[in-house]
Amino acid sequence: MSTPSDPAPETAAPAAAPSSPAARPGSEWLHYAVRNPKLLIGFSLVVILLAIGLVGPMLLDNGNPNEYVGPQASPPDGTYWMGTTTFGQDVYAQFVHGLRATFLVGVVGGAIAAVIAMLVGFLAGYRGGLVDEVLNMLTNVVLVIPALAVLLIINAYLGVRSVAVQGLFIGLTSWPWAARAIRAQTFSLRTREFVDLARLSGSGTWRIVFREIAPNMSSYLFMMFILLFGGSILIASSLDFIGLGPTEGVSLGLMLQSAQQWSALQLGMWWWFIPPGAGITAIVGALYVANVGLDEVFNPKLRES
């Protein structure tokens, strides 16, 4: 896509400098970030949905989205924006509460997976040798065991059902591919001069990893977190759908589950099963699109002129 006629970043950045008073190193990618439609659209959509999830529940006078408030099985109208369920629950109230739970499970699951992936990936990639062998073996084992099957049995036995616990389990099982990717990146960075220099000056492993190596791949780590975040949301919705979601409150996956369970499909109540699925698809899709935009911002080769 990128051709030699692309403006080189070095020439483009000074052009932007006069308009922004602080021309720090970070402002160069900011310059491209605000001009990247994919990043802007994806990011705005995520922010809008997050805002709806945060503010929406506060604007409702009813605190419990599962309460039977309205007429039964009515299509969307002025009072009930997304219609009501077979039991007269307000689909819109469930939707805004569900968005909140969905974001929460994504953040918890994504953050835990990212932390484990970073610890394992950095250590394996930087130390190499036996440490690498053992950690690599562990990564491969977890990679091959289907995460959903493990989550199923643990969930079914433990019976602990909250959004946070669900996020914890998802985080503990979804890190392997990210750990592998970080290991590969660390591998290529550990032989650079600045790392050798740090090692000669007597810095410890973790100091070198977090002061020298991690900052050099921070954009990569950020993008990885976004993918883990989206992945957690999808896994959580599957778990909810199978009936292993949180026992209290509401989530987008649980909404789909109850729509399925009470045959919304056969009854033609599209307003019951379209919004939750569309909500999940919108969040995850927007995250992916923003990620492509970020890739273009961080990686000059991919920029379209």
Next chain:
Amino acid sequence: MRRYFARKLFVYALTFVVAVTVNWMIPRFMPGDPVAGMVARARVSQPEAAEAMRTYYTNLFGFDEPLWQQYLHFWGALLQGDFGISIWVFPTPVGDVLLDALPYTLGLMIPSVLLSWFAGNWIGALSARRKVLDNTVLPVGYLLTAMPYMWIAVILAWALGGQAGWFPLSGGYSLDIQPGWNADFALDALHHWVLPFLSLFLVALGGWAIGMRNMIIYELESDYSSYLSALGAPQRLIRRYAFRNAVLPQVTGLALQLGVLVAGALVTEIVFAYPGLGSLILAAIQNQDFFLLQGAFLFIVIGVLIANFLIDVVYVVVDPRTRTGMAGGTS
């Protein structure tokens, strides 16, 4: 190459041991009395049946023995194909219940995994060189990958099954037909198979197409491509080299995706009440049938391991580096 397979087989064996151990540990290290819990949850009305269940479980778990003996016995029973007895369909052995469901899951999984892989790579490769196609493939691809498996299944069922009425909404075959090897049953099963297949196929398709597109573009910008075009090689040849290089990560991706696709098949089966492993797992959870759940978990793990092994074999065929043993250290 020998080293490559030795490493792979070691990881697979280790995975299997870990999976079996997890399976063994969970009922033993959970709080409470598992036997009493299971008998109570099974809600068996006759006291004799409840008593039979209780003795069976106590013997099976062997709680009076030291832990290491229990562990060895578990392995012994497993290697003889004894997964225990299902609580949900007491007293059928778990192995039999699972084997009945297996053909449906495999019949759904194998075509959808392979066809989506081929079609996705083909569409991705095409879109990498046609701007118009690229502008539609990319957004549609992202939309498809972002959709939860069950939602696309629900939408398809609603549109093609409910509104259009072309396909049945649920089940693996019509209730008035007896499963068997005859044309009537085969046609009916195929009719029920289309919607679940389509939903699995579509979700996976987007990911493959995007992956292939990105890889091809990356390869076309690499040094060897510029070198070839500087030499005046025809575009066709360059694209062929790019394709061959781009397809390698896709093969690895296929292996990585298998675990996820098992999960996809589970929820899709639940939407369509398709009589495969996924529906069994749902029934097992709802009826607290832990033996069935444990058995299904092991079946899935074994399936994923076999599939991964087959892909390793394919990898040797498509990647020359594996054959010379160079890739052994990095996998």
